[in-house]
Amino acid sequence: MSQPIPIGRLLRAGTTAFVAGCRVNQGALPSFGALLRIPLEESYQVYGLIYDIHIDDDGLVRQLVTAESVAEEIVRDNRERRIVPVEMSVLTVGYEQNGRLYHLLPPRPPLSLDMVYLCTPEEIVRFTERLGYVRLLLQASQIPIGEVIAAHFLQVQAAHPDPQWQERAIHEIITLLRDDYPRLMAVLSALSEAIR
Amino acid sequence: MINIGAIWMHPQSGQAPSTEAESQLIYGDDLLEEHTLISESALSLKRDLRERTKLAELAERLQKPLIALTDGPIELWGAKGEDARAYAEFVREHLHVLARLQEQEVILAGYVEKPFANLMIRLLELTMAPQPLRREDLLASPLRGVSDRWLFGEPGQPLLRAGERSAVFGLQSASSKNYRGVFSLHFFYLNVGFDQHPWPVRVEVPRWVAEDSRKLDLLHRALVEQCRMMGSRPYPYLLHRAHETARVSAEEKRQIEAWLALELRRHDGEIDDLSHKQSAKQLAGRSRNRSER
Numbered sequence: 419m420s421q422p423i424p425i426g427r428l429l430r431a432g433t434t435a436f437v438a439g440c441r442v443n444q445g446a447l448p449s450f451g452a453l454l455r456i457p458l459e460e461s462y463q464v465y466g467l468i469y470d471i472h473i474d475d476d477g478l479v480r481q482l483v484t485a486e487s488v489a490e491e492i493v494r495d496n497r498e499r500r501i502v503p504v505e506m507s508v509l510t511v512g513y514e515q516n517g518r519l520y521h522l523l524p525p526r527p528p529l530s531l532d533m534v535y536l537c538t539p540e541e542i543v544r545f546t547e548r549l550g551y552v553r554l555l556l557q558a559s560q561i562p563i564g565e566v567i568a569a570h571f572l573q574v575q576a577a578h579p580d581p582q583w584q585e586r587a588i589h590e591i592i593t594l595l596r597d598d599y600p601r602l603m604a605v606l607s608a609l610s611e612a613i614r
Numbered sequence: 615m616i617n618i619g620a621i622w623m624h625p626q627s628g629q630a631p632s633t634e635a636e637s638q639l640i641y642g643d644d645l646l647e648e649h650t651l652i653s654e655s656a657l658s659l660k661r662d663l664r665e666r667t668k669l670a671e672l673a674e675r676l677q678k679p680l681i682a683l684t685d686g687p688i689e690l691w692g693a694k695g696e697d698a699r700a701y702a703e704f705v706r707e708h709l710h711v712l713a714r715l716q717e718q719e720v721i722l723a724g725y726v727e728k729p730f731a732n733l734m735i736r737l738l739e740l741t742m743a744p745q746p747l748r749r750e751d752l753l754a755s756p757l758r759g760v761s762d763r764w765l766f767g768e769p770g771q772p773l774l775r776a777g778e779r780s781a782v783f784g785l786q787s788a789s790s791k792n793y794r795g796v797f798s799l800h801f802f803y804l805n806v807g808f809d810q811h812p813w814p815v816r817v818e819v820p821r822w823v824a825e826d827s828r829k830l831d832l833l834h835r836a837l838v839e840q841c842r843m844m845g846s847r848p849y850p851y852l853l854h855r856a857h858e859t860a861r862v863s864a865e866e867k868r869q870i871e872a873w874l875a876l877e878l879r880r881h882d883g884e885i886d887d888l889s890h891k892q893s894a895k896q897l898a899g900r901s902r903n904r905s906e907r
Contacts, residue, residue, distance in 0.1 A: 491627065
C-alpha cells in the first residue's frame with residue numbers, strides 16, 4: 419500500500435469546489451486532473467479533482483522579472499521562503515463515509531487548513547471503480563471539462579488494472595452527454611489526444 | 615512590539631537565503647521612561663540597536679568574509695534632545711556591538727538610499743570660501759539648492775557612471791563624534807542606477823572598512839550585484855527581504871491585539887471597547903464568498 423502524500427492545506431471551500439494551497443517547493447507537486455482527498459474525520463473524507471493550478475505574483479516578483487538575470491539563490495528564496503502559495507482549484511467529485519464511497523456532493527465541505535492528500539494509485543482505482551462521479555464532472559460549468567477529463571484519464575490509465583475501464587468511462591460520458599452534442603464533441607476531441 | 619528581521623545568503627551557492635525574525639513585546643514598566651510613556655523615537659532606537667546586535671550575533675556564527683548591511687546610516691539616530699542620558703546609553707551599547715563586528719572583521723555598511731544631508735556640497739562650499747574662514751562664511755550656503763544626489767547623479771551626465779563609486783570621505787557631524795578611532799564613520803557615493811537613470815546612494819562604513827581597499831571592493835561589488843537583482847528599481851535585494859521578514863501586517867497586528875485582549879480578560883482585566891461608530895465602520899461590506907477562482 420502506498421504512503422499518503424500530503425500536498426498542501428485547504429484555503430477556502432464550498433460544497434461543489436474548494437481551493438487548496440501549497441508551497442512551490444513541495445516535492446510532490448500535484449498535477450492538473452489529479453484526484454485528491456481531504457480527511458475530515460476518521461470515517462469521513464471528501465474527494466476532488468484539480469481543474470486549475472494558479473500561481474499568483476506580487477510586487478517583488480514583478481520587479482525581479484525586469485532584472486537582466488535572476489540568480490538561483492533568488493529563485494529559491496522566492497519559491498521556498500516567501501509566502502506565495504500555489505493555489506489549486508478542485509472540483510468536489512464525492513466523499514467517503516464509514517467506509518462507503520459516494521459519488522455525490524458531500525454533506526459538509528472541508529474546513530480551512532485541513533490537510534490535502536494526493537490519492538495513491540490504490541485509492542484512484544478504488545474511487546474510479548464505479549463511474550458515478552463522471553456525472554459531477556460533466557455538470558461543472560466554466561471549467562475546461564474536456565481537458566480535465568483527458569488529464570484525469572491519463573492518470574487513471576496509469577493506475578488502473580482493468581483494461582476495460584477506459585471504454586466503460588467513454589460510454590458513460592456519451593450516455594450523459596447524448597443530448598448535448600457540442601459538449602460531447604469537445605470532450606471526445608480532448609480525449610482523442612489522451613487515448614492512443 | 616519590536617519586530618526585527620534578518621536574512622543572509624551565500625552568493626553563488628545556489629542555496630536559498632536563510633531568514634530569522636524576532637519579536638519583543640514591551641509592556642508594563644518597560645514602557646515608561648522617567649515616569650512618562652516611552653517616545654516613538656526611543657522605541658525606534660531600541661529597535662535599531664536590536665537590529666545591530668542581531669548582526670553581531672549572526673556574524674559570530676557565519677563564515678567570513680561577511681558583509682553586513684543595515685538600512686540607513688550606521689549611527690543611531692533619534693531621541694537625542696529628548697533624553698540625552700538614555701541616548702548616550704544607547705550609543706555606548708552600540709559601540710560595544712561595533713566592537714564585536716570589528717573583532718569578526720565584518721564588512722559593515724549602512725545603505726542610505728536617498729541621502730538628504732548634502733555633505734559633499736557643504737564641503738565644496740567650505741573650499742570655495744575665502745581663507746581664513748570667518749563665522750559668516752561657515753553659515754553661508756552659496757550652493758543652496760544643489761544636492762549631493764544631483765552632483766553625483768545629474769541626469770544625462772552623472773559624475774559617477776553606472777556601478778561606479780566615489781572616493782571615501784570622513785563623516786563630520788555633531789552626532790558622528792560619538793564614533794571615534796576605528797569606529798569613526800566614513801562614506802562614499804555609489805551609482806546603483808543606470809547611465810540613463812542614475813541613482814546615487816550614500817554608503818556609510820566604519821574606519822576598519824574604509825581603510826581596507828579589499829573590503830571596500832568586496833562591498834562595492836556586492837552592493838551593485840544586490841541592486842541589479844531588483845531590476846528596474848535598484849535596491850539591495852536582501853534589505854528589501856529583511857524589511858519583508860520584519861514587517862507586521864495589519865492582520866497580524868489585529869491578531870496580537872486580540873490575543874492581548876483575551877489574556878487580559880482571563881485575568882479579569884478591563885478592556886476598552888471600540889466606539890459603536892468605529893465598530894459599524896469595520897463591518898464587512900457585502901461580498902461573494904469565493905469557493906472557486
